[in-house]
Amino acid sequence: MAARAEKPVTVTLGPLTRAAQDCVTSGRYASVSDVVRAGLRALDREEALLDELLKARVAEAPADTRAAQSADDVRAQLAARHARRTGKSA
Template sequence: MPAPAEKPVTVTLGKMGRLARRLVEEGRYASVSEVMRAGLRALEREEAALDELIKEKVAEALADPRPPIPMEQVFADLHERHVKRMTS
């Protein structure tokens, strides 16, 4: 049994609509729908890359042999830096 067809979605692009239409006029895409699909695929790739980066950073942090710094100390240090920057 074939998958049911997706219902059409109406999207207001605002200023981005001009870009989408220009890309179609330039022949880079066949339709604004194609531009939207390409944009969503790019967003999906970007989010996957960010997820991977976050996982790497968490793994690095967990593997760091240095002792953890208490949260209160981190905030105190940040506050001190901020005060110094504001008074300099």
């Protein structure tokens, strides 16, 4: 099967434009397109690692001997944690 020519894609980077251009200016990348491709490859690696982590956690779950918590208890704990982190009362 012959390789298809890829169509150009226009991407608006917004505030990330400067960071992408700085990568090119520094000589680390030849073009902004190279920067975007590297970013997408890094995203693929990150998502693959997260998938592996989640699969491992799911596989470990049946062996967890801790007592189950009610949804209300979990919500209360999350609300308290959020309040501590944001400085707002729960």
